[in-house]
Amino acid sequence: MAEGGTSENGLQEKTRAFPQPVKVQLIRNTKVFINNEWRASIRGKRFPTFNPATGVKLCDVEEADREDVDEAVEAAKAAVQRSSPWRRMDASSRGKLLHKLADLMERDRLLLATLETLDTGKPFLQSFFIDLDGSIKTLRYYAGWTDKIHGQSLPIDDSFMCLTRHEPVGVCGAIIPVGQLITAAAANSNLKRVTLELGGKNPCIVFADCDLQLAVEEIQKGAFYNQGQCCTAASRIFVEESIYEEFVQRSVENAKKIVIGDPMDPQTTHGPQIDQQQFDKIMDLIESGKNEGARLEHGGGAVGEKSLFIQPTIFSGVKDHMRIAKEEIFGPVQCILSFENQQEAVERANNSPYGLVSAVFTTSMDRALSVSAAMETGTVWINCYNALHAQTPFGGYKMSGNGRELGEYALAEYSEVKTVTFKLTETT
Missing domain, CATH: 3.40.309.10 (Aldehyde Dehydrogenase; Chain A, domain 2)
Incomplete structure (x- = not known):
């Protein structure tokens, strides 16, 4: 199927130095992942996924339905309760966990890139050098932010003192369908906050x-x-x-x-x-x-x-x-x-x-x-x-979406700003 391409593109001479995909004998984790465990979907639905380059079926994957999403949300809510281990964990320790995830992705980078290419048909080197590299760098970037999210002390009139706190919005869901449908659903669902990165021309x-x-x-x-x-x-x-x-x-x-x-x-x-x-x-x-x-x-x-x-x-x-x-x-x-x-x-x-x-x-x-x-x-x-870089905000104008991902700007999308004002009494 090779078409075009000669030594002019510099690939043929360097092939041996390139990372190589691994052989995937079995795709093990095909269930839904909720509360730190793999489980079958409640309704037992499954869907096949195919290698678009060959048409060969890769595996059947558990299909999460409304009930599965509800369970995932409840598990996430429990994880952010004030008494939970996550809420009691100090900020720098949370950063260490993100770094650990990045380390694990580094360790399994060849396997993850191979799975991405099997599933999407994207050339392996793009999966390895672009997708995995970007994901790992993004995790490390935000790992560095965990102990640097803070508010301000604001000068105000009379005998008051004001400070601001940046607090998490709570459970967030990442969805990848048609964005306009999400917007409509959010508008009818207690004004849920959404950030949307949509299409472009x-x-x-x-x-x-x-x-x-x-x-x-x-x-x-x-x-x-x-x-x-x-x-x-x-x-x-x-x-x-x-x-x-x-x-x-x-x-x-x-x-x-x-x-x-x-x-x-x-x-x-x-x-x-x-x-x-x-x-x-x-x-x-x-x-x-x-x-x-x-x-x-x-x-x-x-x-x-x-x-x-x-x-x-x-x-x-x-x-x-x-x-x-x-x-x-x-x-x-x-x-x-x-x-x-x-x-x-x-x-x-x-x-x-x-x-x-x-x-x-x-x-x-x-x-x-x-x-x-x-x-x-x-x-x-x-x-x-x-x-594209983890440090720079990304998002669109007009019908290309709203809100921003990446960079410091993205933190505002996932946090609420609380104003705390003190009345001061002079002492003698």
């Missing part, structure tokens, strides 16, 4: 003064990472007219180096889509691009008759009204549009209900600062893409 603006090859490579990392199945995918690329044709040409040349194949092979950089439903949606949008007049420069088809692999796809001549320029594709499709001036580029980039991330490629610091200030997105990358 993320614009990149490429100016003529940029490092062109850098822009091509960084944007394609954003467009094709995880086969485009990424909320931050670089899906709308606005390129200044004077460099437009060269940008398209270089993008095609760069895409030809992408290696499609077995996700477990360290040389592979492009795997399958997650399932048949997503595959069909992407192919439908690719067809719409052709039908609406965009020029298919590269890819656009499936790899093999019965697989879930889709070629990295590049369209030029894309117009703002086309479906591929408006809808979140969540697949390996790069849409390249042209612009004449900065004001036009910014206005068109912002003309979207989404506002998750954006990128600007230029060597002018003035332009970088002015354009980043004008972008209606939660993150703006300058001369880079997908530069």
Whole structure:
């Protein structure tokens, strides 16, 4: 199934130095995990999970239902009662537990990366170097915060003294379905607080003064990472007219180096889509691009008759009204549009209900600062893409969500601020 890719991408010569996936004979933990133990679901429901690269069934997994969630919530509530061991534990000891979890993930990093690739089809090296690395660093970052969350002493009028305390909100649930449904449910459920990181139709603006090859490579990392199945995918690329044709040409040349194949092979950089439903949606949008007049420069088809692999796809001549320029594709499709001036580029980039991330490629610091200030997105990358770090907040504007994850900003989402005011009496 290997397609494209030569020694130019530097992979073939270095393969032996790369970490290798482990052989998974049996997937042991397939039950729901509640109150520190694996257990069968109350209703006994199970669902199969498949390797999207081969179609082979991996295992059956216990499916948690409403009753299981209720039990998990009750267990979590008990764990944060004032008399519980967790509440009595000092802050630095909690940090040690997070560090221990990070240590265990380091220990089993090869196994966890292998399981991630088996389950999702993501190339193994991406699972190992990006997903696991990011998870471990995030745990260590917040382990350092456990004994540094504190309030303030505030000057106020008359003979009062005021201090603030930051206290935990309580039990939190992390859910990964359609965000709009969560918002509606929260609105009808005692004003539950929610933070949402939703979809995106993320614009990149490429100016003529940029490092062109850098822009091509960084944007394609954003467009094709995880086969485009990424909320931050670089899906709308606005390129200044004077460099437009060269940008398209270089993008095609760069895409030809992408290696499609077995996700477990360290040389592979492009795997399958997650399932048949997503595959069909992407192919439908690719067809719409052709039908609406965009020029298919590269890819656009499936790899093999019965697989879930889709070629990295590049369209030029894309117009703002086309479906591929408006809808979140969540697949390996790069849409390249042209612009004449900065004001036009910014206005068109912002003309979207989404506002998750954006990128600007230029060597002018003035332009970088002015354009980043004008972008209606939660993150703006300058001369880079997908530069995500545990220390920096992440979230979206508009329909791309609300609230922030990561960094110090995320702590506010999980804490309540309590004001404590004292009336002082003068003594003589």
